[in-house]
Amino acid sequence: MKYKISIEKVSNVDEVREYWTKEDYIQLLKKFDFPDAEDSDPENLRELLFMAISDFEPSEAAKLVLEYKLGEQLSEGQIEQISNDMLIDTVCEEYPEMELQAPLFHVNQLLFKAFNGKFPSSSATIIHCSITSVNEAADSKLSKKSVLRLLNDGLSDRNIVKRLFEEQMNGDAEFPEAENIIWNLEVSENDHFKITTSGNLIKKEEVIASEWEKEIEDEEDSDK
Known part of the structure; x- marks a missing residue:
């Protein structure tokens, strides 16, 4: 099926604030020994957390946030290592397990904000675009791999995804990595897509x- 892709806006951001929920802030405040977090004004929870975090050493604070967010995916040794590495490097950009790069980014940037830059900063890219079918009704259930393949022709040849996953982006190989390259994919009315990635x-x-047009295989026509 052929699609028309129109880029509306591309933003570079140093945090995705909506990632953290009120409940996240409350649970983190408890880990940082802040009393009666549930009774605090929801509007103040973020700033209260930053104050609580700043009372700890940066590596210890990193360890506590990592335990909260990734304690089930990482071992104690891994958390210990990452909590120290985060102070000197953007671990989230290089971590070999791609499924952890997004949560590591959110943890890193929370700590970056709380400690006023003591942690190296990373970034996310948010792409707003419309994707419409040229000949038929648009498929609003486009997968992450299809969206990436549609974006391919609009990206510079210097792009690391195009270089590392050339066959996958061209539809010539399976593309499980797409699930973790695109961190979040939101679809709204009028075929509008909001793509969040590293x-x-x-x-x-x-x-x-x-703006460009590109043809890709229908999801049901391909097992890739």
């Missing part, structure tokens, strides 16, 4: 086209 994987300046 600022390391797709940089704002690497989106070099504003």
